[in-house]
Amino acid sequence: MLSLVxxxxxxxVPVLVGLSVLLFAWVRALPGDxxxxxxxxxxxxxxxxxxxxxxxxxxxxxQQYLTYVSRIARGDFGNSTRTGQPVLDTFLERFPATVExxxxxxxxAVVVGIPLGYLAARRAGSWWDQLVVGGSLxxxxxxxxFLAFLLKWLFALELGWLPTAGRQDARIxxxxxxxxxxxxxxxxxxxxxSWDAVVHLVLPALALGAIPLAIVVRIxxxxxxxxxxxxxxxxxxxxGLLRRTVSRRHVLRNAMLPVSTTLGLQAGALLAGAVLTExxxxxxxxxxxxxQAVNQLDYPVLQGFILVIAVVYALVNLxxxxxxxxxxxxxxxx
Amino acid sequence: MSAxxxxxxxxxxxxxxxxxxxxxxxERLRRDPGAWAGAVIVTAFVVVALAAPLIAPxxxxxxxxxxxxxxxxxPGPSADHLLGLDSFGSDLFTQLVHGARQSLVxxxxxxxxxxxxxxxxxxxxxGIGGRVDTAVMRVVDVLLSVPALxxxxxxxxxxxxxxxxxxxxxxxxxxxxxxxxxxxxxxxQRGRDYVVALRSxxxxxxxxxxxxxxxxxxxxxxxxxxxxxxxxxxxxxxLSYLGLGQADPAVAEWGRxxxxxxxxxxxxxxxxxxxxxxxxxxxxxxxxxxxxxxxxLDPRARR
Numbered sequence: 001m002l003s004l005v006x007x008x009x010x011x012x013v014p015v016l017v018g019l020s021v022l023l024f025a026w027v028r029a030l031p032g033d034x035x036x037x038x039x040x041x042x043x044x045x046x047x048x049x050x051x052x053x054x055x056x057x058x059x060x061x062x063q064q065y066l067t068y069v070s071r072i073a074r075g076d077f078g079n080s081t082r083t084g085q086p087v088l089d090t091f092l093e094r095f096p097a098t099v100e101x102x103x104x105x106x107x108x109a110v111v112v113g114i115p116l117g118y119l120a121a122r123r124a125g126s127w128w129d130q131l132v133v134g135g136s137l138x139x140x141x142x143x144x145x146f147l148a149f150l151l152k153w154l155f156a157l158e159l160g161w162l163p164t165a166g167r168q169d170a171r172i173x174x175x176x177x178x179x180x181x182x183x184x185x186x187x188x189x190x191x192x193x194s195w196d197a198v199v200h201l202v203l204p205a206l207a208l209g210a211i212p213l214a215i216v217v218r219i220x221x222x223x224x225x226x227x228x229x230x231x232x233x234x235x236x237x238x239x240g241l242l243r244r245t246v247s248r249r250h251v252l253r254n255a256m257l258p259v260s261t262t263l264g265l266q267a268g269a270l271l272a273g274a275v276l277t278e279x280x281x282x283x284x285x286x287x288x289x290x291x292q293a294v295n296q297l298d299y300p301v302l303q304g305f306i307l308v309i310a311v312v313y314a315l316v317n318l319x320x321x322x323x324x325x326x327x328x329x330x331x332x333x334x
Numbered sequence: 335m336s337a338x339x340x341x342x343x344x345x346x347x348x349x350x351x352x353x354x355x356x357x358x359x360x361e362r363l364r365r366d367p368g369a370w371a372g373a374v375i376v377t378a379f380v381v382v383a384l385a386a387p388l389i390a391p392x393x394x395x396x397x398x399x400x401x402x403x404x405x406x407x408x409p410g411p412s413a414d415h416l417l418g419l420d421s422f423g424s425d426l427f428t429q430l431v432h433g434a435r436q437s438l439v440x441x442x443x444x445x446x447x448x449x450x451x452x453x454x455x456x457x458x459x460x461g462i463g464g465r466v467d468t469a470v471m472r473v474v475d476v477l478l479s480v481p482a483l484x485x486x487x488x489x490x491x492x493x494x495x496x497x498x499x500x501x502x503x504x505x506x507x508x509x510x511x512x513x514x515x516x517x518x519x520x521x522x523q524r525g526r527d528y529v530v531a532l533r534s535x536x537x538x539x540x541x542x543x544x545x546x547x548x549x550x551x552x553x554x555x556x557x558x559x560x561x562x563x564x565x566x567x568x569x570x571x572x573l574s575y576l577g578l579g580q581a582d583p584a585v586a587e588w589g590r591x592x593x594x595x596x597x598x599x600x601x602x603x604x605x606x607x608x609x610x611x612x613x614x615x616x617x618x619x620x621x622x623x624x625x626x627x628x629x630x631l632d633p634r635a636r637r
Contacts, residue, residue, distance in 0.1 A: 018476035026488055141617035143568045145575050146610035149596060153603045272484060276572060294487055295577060306488065310480055 008318045012311075019310055020072065023303045024065050068303075077304035082296050087304035091286060096179035097167060098285035101208060101277070102270045104201045106263065108209030109216045114259065117220025118252065124225060132217060139214025144273045148207035148280040155203060165282035168197050200283075208277045212266045219262045223255040230254075264320025267313055362630040369626030375619025383438035386431050393428070430608055432586035437616060440501055441566040447505035449559050452512025459513065460520030460551075461543035470513070477510040486573060500579055504569050508562050515558055519551035526550075553631045560624035564617040571613050588613050 052058045056067060071078065077087035120132040156164040168181050176184050181197035184190075227233060228251060236246045274287035282288070286305060293301040363369045382389060459470040477485065486503035493499035520543070523529060532542045573579045574589025588609040595606035 014472055015475050018472065019480070022476060137618065137621065138614075141564060141568070141621055142614045143571055143610065143617075145572060146592060146606070146613065149592070149606050149610070153606070158603075275484075275487075276575065279576070290484075290487075291576060302488075306480060306484060309484065313480075 005318065005322060008321060012314050012318075015314065016307075016311070019307060020069060021065075023306055024068055072307070077308075078300035080293075080298050080301045082293070082298045082301070087300050088308075090289065090301070091305060091308055093179065094284060094286045094289055097181075097283060098271070098274050098278070098287060100167075100180050100182060100197075100201065101204055101274060101283060101285060102267075104205035105209035105270060105273075106212060106266070108205055109212035109266075110263070113213045113216030114220050114256075117217040118224055118247075118255075120217070121221045121224035121228065124221075129221075133221070136214040136217040139210045139217075142210065144207060144211065145276040145280055147210055148204070148277050151203045151207055152280060162203050163200050167200050167283055168193065204277050204281045204283050207280070208270060208273050211269060211273065212263070215262055215266065216259060219259050220255065223258045224251060227251050227255045260320060260323055264317050267316040267320075271309055271313065359630045363626060366626045366630065368622045369630070372619050372622030372624075372626055375615060376623055379434060379616050379619060380438060382431060383434040386435050389431050426591070426605070426608070429586035429591060430588075430612060433588040433591060433609065433612065434616075436497070436585060436587045437567050437570055437613075440497060440504070440570050441563050444501040444504035444566050445508070445559055445562045447501060448508030448562065449512055449555065451505065452509040453516050453555065455509065455513035456516025456520065457543070457548065460517035461539075461547070467517070471517070474510040474513045477506075478514075486569060487576065487578060497585070500570055500573050503573060503578070504566050507569075508565075511562075512555060512558065515554050516551060519554050520547055523547040523551050557624055557628040557631065560620055560627055564620035564624065567613055567616050567620070571609075 049058070056064055059067075075088060077091075079086050080090065083090075116132050120129040123129050152164060155162045178184055178187070182194050182201070184193070184197075186194050233246060233250050236250045237243075241250075271287070274285060275291055276287070277283065278285045278287035279291050286309070289301070290305050292298070293305065455470050455474060459467040459474075480488070485507045489499065489503035489506045493502055524547070529542060529547060532546060570579065570587070571589030571592060574587055575593050579587060579589055591609040592606055592613075595602075595609065598605055
């Protein structure tokens with residue numbers, strides 16, 4: 001198990017080196033002059049030269065790259081050209097929001113998707129099955145931000161059941177320990193704050209969770225259908241085990257393997273979807289910040305965020321592979 | 335069929351010819367209701383896109399009714415304007431019809447770009463193997479390590495805001511997927527009897543790969559390309575929503591229509607419904623077709 005983790009971490013190195021070169025080159029290829037963008041109407045030749053010197057834009061490219069890499073190694077991703085804040089600080093401050101949103105979306109996908117997919121497989125061919133399969137198809141083809149609009153319009157504007165934007169009511173003065181607002185409320189025993197954060201999470205999580213939900217439903221259904229035809233299930237039924245016991249111990253457990261892999265593969269889609277969902281609901285995560293950075297040509301933020309996101313993405317996939325080993329003993333030795 | 339492949343077919347215990355296989359796939363497609371539904375939607379979409387100037391009642395993006403617009407009032411649906419006007423005084427139904435054009439062109443071109451670039455990489459990796467394979471796949475790994483939409487955002491940021499940048503952006507995200515698919519598909523062909531037979535006949539590697547393995551390995555690519563068309567239609571709108579799409583306001587585009595509709599979401603929510611539904615239905619058409627194709631090409635795969 002440990003060797004699996006070490007080997008997978010080793011594979012990450014070339015990817016990171018390649019990515020840092022790509023990101024470095026990419027930022028140089030961007031149109032527009034960052035110094036000019038930063039200074040706006042106040043741009044004078046002297047001012048531009050000063051900004052270029054300050055941010056190191058006037059040095060030869062290879063020197064800029066070496067400086068860049070050695071800084072990254074020390075955890076220094078530079079400062080945002082827009083706000084002057086250290087990129088890593090901003091990332092760490094906002095990342096919990098995105099994590100909270102992604103976890104909530106995955107929760108929607110798993111809690112709703114697995115039972116739906118399971119029931120559809122158990123009643124394969126019935127109208128219920130067809131409804132679930134049809135619905136899951138719909139979940140994949142409706143654009144995330146369009147779904148976000150619809151949810152916002154119906155539940156927030158029209159019915160007024162849920163808030164339209166943000167992570168927490170501005171009037172709540174909650175203490176933030178981890179910046180995971182729901183958890184913060186629980187830790188500090190401010191139940192109202194926690195509940196308010198949950199209420200703010202519902203719509204964004206539904207919008208972001210739609211695609212993973214659809215995929216979980218389909219994979220669960222396909223995988224349960226396959227396991228149901230296997231000999232060990234027939235044997236378990238033949239020896240008179242309760243249907244419930246067969247389902248839980250023999251069918252579901254085996255059928256969960258492909259589902260857990262798929263969930264890991266969704267990490268990237270969730271991060272990308274978060275950019276759209278967070279923008280619609282003004283949810284202060286990394287997605288919304290990234291969107292602003294693109295529009296403002298904030299090079300250090302773009303470079304840093306994409307690199308860190310790639311690392312997170314890779315680590316999530318690593319965790320998924322390890323959990324795969326925990327679920328399926330056969331993988332451990334391989 | 336060339337003389338060598340005839341010999342090989344015989345040597346390999348004559349696998350069904352490609353013509354026969356094509357017929358079998360066609361038969362399975364014809365019996366699949368999903369394929370029919372997908373084909374109908376896709377055909378309707380293509381017809382609307384091609385015949386947009388004939389279907390739409392007005393010229394696109396002509397702000398000729400700007401006189402009817404006041405800050406407090408934008409005319410809604412009427413007999414003259416089926417879906418009403420936008421805040422610049424142009425006909426929304428016309429924009430919706432012309433939006434199909436933009437989606438079709440960008441979708442097809444970006445899918446082709448992604449398919450070609452990805453196949454080139456996959457062909458290098460799977461056809462040559464060895465060190466080339468390792469090197470190419472490392473590059474693909476790097477591309478895959480960035481979530482697709484972020485990759486698209488990065489490309490759009492470099493190339494600037496135009497239809498071209500949207501195409502390159504969407505294609506770039508598909509390159510690693512096509513590369514991996516073709517490589518895997520080629521590797522699966524490698525040990526097949528006909529390849530061994532061709533090699534024993536003394537054919538050069540390049541001819542075996544390009545002339546024989548490649549045509550046999552194209553199935554999964556065709557399926558993926560159809561599914562990517564669905565993704566492309568959605569991503570065009572997503573990029574446009576993020577402000578990275580087509581910069582020219584005169585070109586009708588579903589994503590931007592959605593953005594504009596958002597500004598009037600409270601007053602006229604149904605404005606968002608039309609472009610959103612168009613995107614979803616078009617994506618549904620390509621998805622149904624792609625899934626049906628997958629099953630027809632590989633009937634054993636269930637999903």
